[in-house]
Amino acid sequence: MKTTILRTIAxxxxxxxxxxxxxxxxxxVHAGLNIVTQAEMGELWNNCNSYHGYTVGGTLExxxxxxxxxxxxxxYQKKGAKTDSESDxxxxxxxxxxxxxxxxxxxxxTINDKExxxxxxxxxxxxxxxxYLTSAHSRMNGGAEDYPxxxxxxxxxxxxGAIFGGGVIYKLNNGRAIVGELRYxxxxxxxxxxxxxxxxxxxxxxxxxxx
Numbered sequence: 001m002k003t004t005i006l007r008t009i010a011x012x013x014x015x016x017x018x019x020x021x022x023x024x025x026x027x028x029v030h031a032g033l034n035i036v037t038q039a040e041m042g043e044l045w046n047n048c049n050s051y052h053g054y055t056v057g058g059t060l061e062x063x064x065x066x067x068x069x070x071x072x073x074x075x076y077q078k079k080g081a082k083t084d085s086e087s088d089x090x091x092x093x094x095x096x097x098x099x100x101x102x103x104x105x106x107x108x109x110t111i112n113d114k115e116x117x118x119x120x121x122x123x124x125x126x127x128x129x130x131x132y133l134t135s136a137h138s139r140m141n142g143g144a145e146d147y148p149x150x151x152x153x154x155x156x157x158x159x160x161g162a163i164f165g166g167g168v169i170y171k172l173n174n175g176r177a178i179v180g181e182l183r184y185x186x187x188x189x190x191x192x193x194x195x196x197x198x199x200x201x202x203x204x205x206x207x208x209x210x211x
């Protein structure tokens with residue numbers, strides 16, 4: 001029995017090492033603009049004005065011999081929402097800012113189309129993400145007045161959701177590449193203790209460099 005178990009473990013390790021040798025790890029950095037809001041479950045967007053945030057982070061891709069690869073990231077993201085209101089002829093703008101460290105786990109398909117040439121590839125990806133809130137606050141601006149308010153007590157510490165997107169890869173020498181992507185992030189977990197229906201939603205545009 002022990003011999004069978006050891007043999008099974010040895011074969012499994014050999015298969016893993018062979019697959020690892022046939023695969024390739026790529027790492028890179030990326031940054032971009034987020035156009036985001038906070039909406040109820042089932043809504044891709046809501047009637048709030050869009051809030052402009054950003055994403056900065058690093059990527060690690062496990063590339064197999066097929067078109068499929070697996071990618072994880074570590075990102076710092078600024079998300080939030082913006083609402084306008086009017087009182088006594090004064091327009092008040094409230095901006096909510098939620099800052100996260102997020103880790104997506106993406107399945108990626110990369111397609112080399114002959115019509116695009118040897119230098120370009122199309123890529124499509126999807127997968128879950130998890131985020132940890134580092135800070136949250138709001139600002140109410142009415143004319144020259146500015147009132148910052150800490151929201152960390154009413155904000156949920158953890159966020160989770162799904163990512164869908166695609167992009168273009170421009171290949172450079174020595175396996176390096178420039179990557180441009182468009183992604184939609186759909187929050188699936190409540191982010192506000194006072195309003196449990198709110199989720200993070202947003203479109204992101206990123207440009208990156210793969211080493």
